Amino acid sequence: MLKKLALSISIATSILSFSTFSSAEDFKILKQIESKPTFLKKGEYAGHYYIPSTLNTIQWGYLPNKDAKPVLTVRSGSHVTFDTVSHEGLLEDQGRDAEKYFTSKGVKKEHILDEAKLITRSNLKHDFHKDGPHIITGPIYVEGAMPGDVLKVEIIKIEPRVPYGVISNRHGKGTLPEFPKRQKHDHASPENPDAYGNVSVFTPIAQNKEGVWEGVIQTESGKAIRFPLNPFMGTMGVAPNTSEPVHSVPPSFYGGNIDINDLTTGATAYYPVQVPGALFYTGDSHFVQGDGEVALTALEGSARATFKISVLKAGKNHIPGKQLSQPLGENGEFWITPGLDEDLDEAMRKSTREAINFLVNEYGISEEIAYAYLSAATDFEVSQVVDKTKGIHAMIRKADFKEFIEQK
Known part of the structure; x- marks a missing residue:
């Protein structure tokens, strides 16, 4: 065989x-x-x-x-x-x-x-x-x-x-x-x-x-x-x-x-x-x-x-989310907030927390509103599960915040 x-x-x-x-x-x-x-x-x-x-x-x-x-x-x-x-x-x-x-x-x-x-x-x-x-x-x-x-x-x-x-x-x-x-x-x-x-x-x-x-x-x-x-x-x-x-x-x-x-x-x-x-x-x-x-x-x-x-430069240039403690990504359509951990469930939690912090700092909304929005409208994708530390990232759609961008 x-x-x-x-x-x-x-x-x-x-x-x-x-x-x-x-x-x-x-x-x-x-x-x-x-x-x-x-x-x-x-x-x-x-x-x-x-x-x-x-x-x-x-x-x-x-x-x-x-x-x-x-x-x-x-x-x-x-x-x-x-x-x-x-x-x-x-x-x-x-x-x-x-x-x-x-x-x-x-x-x-x-x-x-x-x-x-x-x-x-x-x-x-x-x-x-x-x-x-x-x-x-x-x-x-x-x-x-x-x-x-x-x-x-x-x-x-x-x-x-x-x-x-x-x-x-x-x-x-x-x-x-x-x-x-x-x-x-x-x-x-x-x-x-x-x-x-x-x-x-x-x-x-x-x-x-x-x-x-x-x-x-x-x-x-x-x-x-x-x-x-x-x-x-x-x-x-x-x-x-x-x-x-x-x-x-x-x-x-x-x-x-x-x-x-x-x-x-x-x-x-x-x-x-x-x-x-x-x-x-x-x-x-x-x-x-x-x-x-x-x-x-x-x-x-x-x-x-x-x-x-x-x-x-800190305090001089616009930094998305104001400050970063880990990588952040973006493309024309999405903001991307990774979560990294050896446990996939914990990676999911970390990605969610990063997404909430980003939305609060970038758009000035409350944590409760950010959490609700993520649950209703954001996809969380598994980036990889084979690198010892596993990855999940949130795909936050920029178009959903066009009113905030117009206001800025």
Whole structure:
């Protein structure tokens, strides 16, 4: 039975090769622009600061803390473009060999990012069992940012760098403890990755008849599941005020691996500054993620992320909700208040309290009215349940408060 199941999984993960899709050949691979962090004076991103993912600009499995050395200093109000590298396809249970892993799925060598090859071929230490999986790029020092201020991060554009990603399910990591059903062996290692018993589904992206890019999962029957993309950065945040190592998996008051799929192109995230310069970072790019992220990962792949990063000074600039003790999000339609806790019920309570506090401070209404409104008109969504600290966020519709905005 186990052999039959393993064969089924093998078919599901390998029958669809990258070369199956002619549209993949039309995809523009977003290669590294410069080898070092710099200010770009020409090209498509002229006027942007640029941060590549090199061995000098990344951390693998941990977030920057207050002692992290910034890779670049930028002015408030600057546009900053990060080239990030996804950890999927690079981890030990995938062989820690980006070229070998992706070529085994039919990807041509020239369609594999040089940075991914460099990271997996390097001596950069990474403990699969102890460290977080994420490759984090940064941090950058933002001039003028001080504790008590808020860092405003406007998400200008998230662009897939390659036309493929990976969806993974690992033992003890997803929502369902019985998955994956493959057996795990003690002799698992990067040299023997199958012994981990984990499941990674290589997933190309391809254009449909309308020219829109979709994720494509081939099934055992030969028929494909196709679903729309919504690229966003799973991890964004500022450094916490600690010298202790900060694991990349659980999100917290400083942001990190918050995995809210509404924080995509056109949205804005706000982070309470913890240390001078804020020390902003990003990584863990997702091509698309369902609410919950139940298997463990979303469709994850390397992306280029462009932000406008500004400092909102305490007592001087308008800070949504007046003051923040944790991240806040917004897009054109909604305010987004996260709740984070290891217990999903408590995460729900925290999100509700954050939503009440926000409405009271932003619009001057009573707590009782805010609570009643949230119950009647606000959806609470599960962002993820697989990052140790679970997340629920309220989606507060801005249009419902148009009279307050007009009055202002």
